Amino acid sequence: MSNSREEILYTIRRGLKGVSSEETTVERNFLSEAEEVQNLTKELRSNLKTQFIDELTNVNTNVAELENEENINKTLLNLIKRKELKSFSIWESEYLKEINLKEDIKKTGLKFIAAKNKNKIANSDIGITEVDYAIADTGTLVLLTNKNQPRSVSLLPPIHLAIVRQENLARNIKDLFIILKSKLQNVEDITSCMTFITGPSRTADIELNLTLGVHGPKELIVIIV
Numbered sequence: 001m002s003n004s005r006e007e008i009l010y011t012i013r014r015g016l017k018g019v020s021s022e023e024t025t026v027e028r029n030f031l032s033e034a035e036e037v038q039n040l041t042k043e044l045r046s047n048l049k050t051q052f053i054d055e056l057t058n059v060n061t062n063v064a065e066l067e068n069e070e071n072i073n074k075t076l077l078n079l080i081k082r083k084e085l086k087s088f089s090i091w092e093s094e095y096l097k098e099i100n101l102k103e104d105i106k107k108t109g110l111k112f113i114a115a116k117n118k119n120k121i122a123n124s125d126i127g128i129t130e131v132d133y134a135i136a137d138t139g140t141l142v143l144l145t146n147k148n149q150p151r152s153v154s155l156l157p158p159i160h161l162a163i164v165r166q167e168n169l170a171r172n173i174k175d176l177f178i179i180l181k182s183k184l185q186n187v188e189d190i191t192s193c194m195t196f197i198t199g200p201s202r203t204a205d206i207e208l209n210l211t212l213g214v215h216g217p218k219e220l221i222v223i224i225v
Contacts, residue, residue, distance in 0.1 A: 034182040037175045048136040048169045049224065055139025059199030062221045069225050072163060073104045076128070076223070079161070080108060085125040087111040089157060092148040095130050096163075115150045127157035127217070131164045133179065137172045138198055141222070145193035154195065160217040162197075164224040 049065075056063050064075055080088075088110050090102050105128075106112055113124045121127070129149065133142040141162050145151050154160050170176040201216030 033178050037170070037178050038182070045166055045169060048171060049166050052134060052136040052139060052164075052169060053224065055137065056199075056222055057139075059139050060220075061139065061199050062219065064221070064223045066223060066225045069099060072099055072223060072225060073101055076101065076161065077104065077108060079221070080105065080110065080126070083125075083159075085110060085159075087113055087124045088126045088128060089113045089115055089121050089124040089153045090128040091115065091130060091150075091153055093130055095165075096128070101128070115148075115153050118150070118152055121152045122156040124153075124157040126159040126161055127153040127155075128161045129154050129163070131162050131168060131222075133168050133170055133176055134164045135171075135173055135176055136169050140173075141195075141197040142176065143195040143197065144191040145195065146191060151193055151195050154197065155216050158217055159219045159221065160197070160200075161221045161223065164222055166225065 053063050053065060066072060066075060088105055089112075090096060090105070092102075092115065096102065102112070113120050115121065129143060131141045132144045134140065135142065141164070143149065143151065143154055143162075154162070170179060197220070200218055200220045203211050
């Protein structure tokens with residue numbers, strides 16, 4: 001009875017503020033779900049990472065799991081040397097600036113092709129991005145487009161390297177949209193394009209013969225920290 005009384009009083013208070021009972025219920029349910037999603041335990045996040053890596057492997061994605069962020073640049077530089085790459089494009093996101101990744105790569109002599117040169121990005125040997133979110137149960141990368149994070153960097157070069165931070169993992173697509181709704185409160189925060197990437201580009205002909213890299217990167221590499 002007490003719970004029913006509190007529910008009625010809460011609904012009345014919200015109604016006096018011009019919010020309908022239906023809207024109140026939806027809002028309360030959403031807030032409860034958002035709190036649950038964002039307060040995932042450390043143990044669950046570790047399990048999500050394991051699941052995410054398994055799903056990435058299932059869709060022909062090369063994965064490097066690192067213990068800490070300090071090893072990101074070294075790992076990437078070793079990869080560049082091993083593959084004998086000559087040029088790169090990279091997002092100008094705040095996180096990638098913080099770890100000084102672009103400058104460290106330029107020191108190796110690789111040609112830098114700025115993301116604003118849209119017609120030349122396809123000439124890059126590798127496109128480097130971070131990942132805004134990642135969906136564990138499908139091994140999907142989620143990239144939000146803005147002026148410093150153009151989708152061309154992840155779509156045009158033959159190799160896409162994406163950096164995933166463990167705290168950006170979501171259990172599934174439902175959780176992802178709960179997180180997005182709670183975080184994108186301002187119009188300025190809303191992206192013009194949300195890209196979902198699951199494995200390298202795949203194209204099948206009428207006989208279902210599968211070819212990689214026809215309509216996007218032939219190789220997808222994920223570094224997860």
